[in-house]
Amino acid sequence: MSASAPFADIKRMLDNCAPGHSIRxxxxxxxxxxxxxxxxxxxxxxxxxxxxxxxxxxxLGISVQCADSYGVx
Amino acid sequence: MLTAELAIDLKEHPxxxxxxxxxxxxxxxxxITLSGRALMRQEDDGKWxxxxxxxxxxxxxxxxxxxxxxxxxxxxKETLFDIAQEGQTFEDYANEVERFFNEGDSxxxxxxxxxxxxxxxxxxxxxxxxxxxxxxxxxxxSYPSFIKIERVDAEAKDKRLMPSENVADTYAYSVxxxx
Numbered sequence: 075m076s077a078s079a080p081f082a083d084i085k086r087m088l089d090n091c092a093p094g095h096s097i098r099x100x101x102x103x104x105x106x107x108x109x110x111x112x113x114x115x116x117x118x119x120x121x122x123x124x125x126x127x128x129x130x131x132x133x134l135g136i137s138v139q140c141a142d143s144y145g146v147x
Numbered sequence: 148m149l150t151a152e153l154a155i156d157l158k159e160h161p162x163x164x165x166x167x168x169x170x171x172x173x174x175x176x177x178x179i180t181l182s183g184r185a186l187m188r189q190e191d192d193g194k195w196x197x198x199x200x201x202x203x204x205x206x207x208x209x210x211x212x213x214x215x216x217x218x219x220x221x222x223x224k225e226t227l228f229d230i231a232q233e234g235q236t237f238e239d240y241a242n243e244v245e246r247f248f249n250e251g252d253s254x255x256x257x258x259x260x261x262x263x264x265x266x267x268x269x270x271x272x273x274x275x276x277x278x279x280x281x282x283x284x285x286x287x288x289s290y291p292s293f294i295k296i297e298r299v300d301a302e303a304k305d306k307r308l309m310p311s312e313n314v315a316d317t318y319a320y321s322v323x324x325x326x
Contacts, residue, residue: 077192101232102225114226114247115205125196129206135253 078121079146091140108134159264160187160275161321162197163285166220167314169299170227175237176300179227179244180314182293185219186261187212195278200261201292202248212278216318241296248294265321275320284322 088095088106095108097116104116113130116122128147131138141147162185170177184200195212197219199205207222209215230243251258265287267273275282299306 077190100229102229103222105229109253111250111253112246113204114229115222123194123208125190125194125198125206125208129198129204129257132252132254132256133204 077124079124079127081120081122083144083146084122084127087141087144087146088136090144091136092134095134106130106134108136111135158188159260160279161261161264161268161287162187163287163290163319163321164216164219165290165314165317165319166223167316168224168227170231172231172237172240173234175240175298175302177231177237177240178297178299178312180295180297181223181248182290183248184258184261184287184292185318186257186264187215198257200257201251203251203257204247212282220316237298244296245294268321279320283317283319285319287321290319 085097088097088108092108095106098105098107099118100114102118103114104118106113106116111134113133115126116130117126124147127141130136131141131147138147164181164183164185166181166183168179170179181202183202186198186200188196188198190196190208194208194210195215196206196208197212197215199219202223205219205222205226207215207218209218226247227244230247231240233240233243235243268275297303297306299308
């Protein structure tokens with residue numbers, strides 16, 4: 075089983091580390107918008123593998139230190 | 148600094164991908180051909196991850212490199228489907244797919260790692276490890292990254308459909324520039 079985090083923890087991280095972000099549900103993925111960038115491939119599962127979160131953090135320019143403090147990367 | 152280069156090379160692997168899809172949109176049919184870049188890495192949990200470099204906004208895991216590629220490929224196609232669901236014209240769809248392809252990581256970390264891994268391999272300090280032994284080898288200079296989005300339905304103008312335009316899904320290991 076790969077390391078993963080509950081979506082609720084990811085949402086808490088985004089609320090604090092990516093203020094002003096938005097999340098909408100597309101047919102296949104969650105679409106996260108922050109700072110004029112659109113991350114289209116966050117899985118819709120309740121638990122999400124950390125690799126997806128690490129990629130989203132890098133892509134959207136979220137502080138790694140901030141995200142790490144929530145234990146989701 | 149050989150030690151640092153060797154460490155990079157052992158952990159990061161520069162991959163080149165080629166994919167082709169035909170996507171139905173709202174009143175159009177689009178064919179999308181991609182020549183892209185991705186970075187493969189075995190994370191601490193033992194899983195192989197494929198992180199997009201171009202397109203950057205995508206990642207997928209697997210218990211081996213083939214599974215990681217197949218999941219990456221599926222997620223890419225699903226993203227093309229999701230964009231099509233946004234109910235745009237063909238021109239809007241093409242613009243949004245191009246944006247998805249061209250927009251990089253904010254810190255460009257994966258692109259830097261991709262270039263560093265290629266540089267390490269080209270320095271001759273080490274070779275791709277066993278899981279990559281059977282992958283085709285390709286030179287990035289011969290296969291530049293691009294995305295081509297074509298309208299291929301009855302409304303498409305001056306478009307002849309030819310079997311020679313079919314492109315197979317592939318992923319390949321980047322190799323040293325030919326001498």
